[in-house]
Amino acid sequence: MAFKPFAMERWMSKFEQQVDYNLSESGVHPVRLEELLERAPGLWERLRRTELNYPYANGNPELRERVAALYPGATAGNVLITVGAAEANFIAATTLAGPGDEVVVMLPNYMQIWGIAHNHGMHVRSFHLREEPGWSPDLDELKEAVTKDTKFIAICNPDNPTGYILTEPEMEGIVRAAARVGAWIIADEVYAGTERERDEITPSFWGRYDRVVAVGGLSKAYGLPGLRLGWVVAPRELIDQLWARHEYLAISASMLSNVLAAVALSEEVRPWLISRARDYIRRGFPLLEAWLDEQGGAFSLIPPRAAAIAFVRYHLDVNSSELAERLRQEKSVLIVPGDHFGMDKFLRISFGLPHDYLATGLARIGELVAELA
Structure with missing residues (x-):
């Protein structure tokens, strides 16, 4: 291969x-960095006193609690902190499927999961956002692509590269397609918060179905790509499985990234x-x-x-x-x-x-x- x-x-x-x-x-x-320091009194002193040790391997509790607060019904136990959303996507895809398994990927898309699936010997099927109706998803094509063997459906919402935001009926259609066969949904939601035409933050797939992996991070809507800080929100049992893969791949995000990310997600700064x-x-x-x-x-x-x-x-x-x-x-x-x-x-x-x-x-x-x- x-x-x-x-x-x-x-x-x-x-x-x-x-x-x-x-x-x-x-x-x-x-x-x-000076912009964060200006908006978080005491942060400079906190950083000076921070030991450059390993943080909690799954993410510092303060940070996981602040991530969980963004997802109704989630707790810190539903959160794993990762080295960027890229690690989150990687461990989610390779935990939920393996060689010979069937997966479905929305296209066009950030092509990471598509490439991961090919490189791990998965059978990749797809459904498309169609240019003609304004990049809305072809849900009929999705229905045909998903079979009883489908392990997960990978989507990006808002979408990279089109900037399309799925409507509520479209999200419901994707959930129905997954639920029909018990497939997981891996929802890359890193662009939530970058809405151009409205102030409402794009809703998550989290809470719509019991087999959702919601991926987020600080690189896009927060303007903090250099922290390399992402997260997964998922059922507790799956979080433990993802955490086990995380220990092979990265062990943890950095201590300073954990500290600064918690500041970024605070009520004062976010x-x-x-x-x-x-x-x-x-x-x-x-x-x-x-x-x-x-x-x-x-x-x-x-x-x-x-x-x-x-x-x-x-x-x-x-x-x-x-x-x-x-x-x-x-x-x-x-x-x-x-x-x-x-x-x-x-x-x-x-x-x-x-x-x-x-x-x-x-x-x-x-x-x-x-x-x-």
Whole structure:
């Protein structure tokens, strides 16, 4: 079985630090440590006195309690702290299914679980978000994809790369499909809190069904990717199984990440972080939209409902990976080609960025587009 690299993460990890303008990231512009210190009196003294020891392997109790508070009916015993949502997705997928097992993945999607499933010999079926009706899910296709052998259904809500938010009836449809055969739902919900058009935070799949694994983290809506701090919320029995895998993979997140994450999720700081992310998104999107309109019909877009990214269709006679490579080499701008989601003729472009940085990055993309048009 040939190993499938994670194409998008390979691309970003190789080149995101080497370009002038990184428009590939899916979160908002990151928070500075001094901003947290300003909003949390006493934090600096607490950090100075913190022993750089192992934290609780499953996450410090204060942090797990604050995560649990985000999920009605959950307790700290339903929470496992992980090294980013990436570890959470990995241990969830490999705990719930193994070689030869059937799984269903929503597409387009963050392609981590898709790749994990292929690399572990799972049989991957899919259902799609359809562009034509505005990226809504094809629930008829889901119904056909799910069989009595399906171990889990993997979804991302809000979605990466489209920014689509599932409606209540669509969420119910996914739950019905899983419940019909007793499959688990792995719900990657890291973009909850990045809503562009509304203030209500996207509801979780947690509590809708007894076989839900809800994944979250601080990288996207909170602007704290450098903490590498994520979590899983799941039934207690499954949490213990995930914890056992966590000990092989990472043992624990860092002590400082546990401390700072608890501060980020406090009643005093969390509302500010969510508001800050939405401000970047709501200021950045009009700039992106105006730029797209100025490109002479080269692009079309179904506006994202959440997240700091747009999945832009382009109307040029060039492959998306080739276009992305030329932008990197000729304009020192990094974006994500649609090929990384299995969809050529699309680009994923970040817009949750400072105004001048975003404007200049887009202008450089426009220069190459003009040459190709």
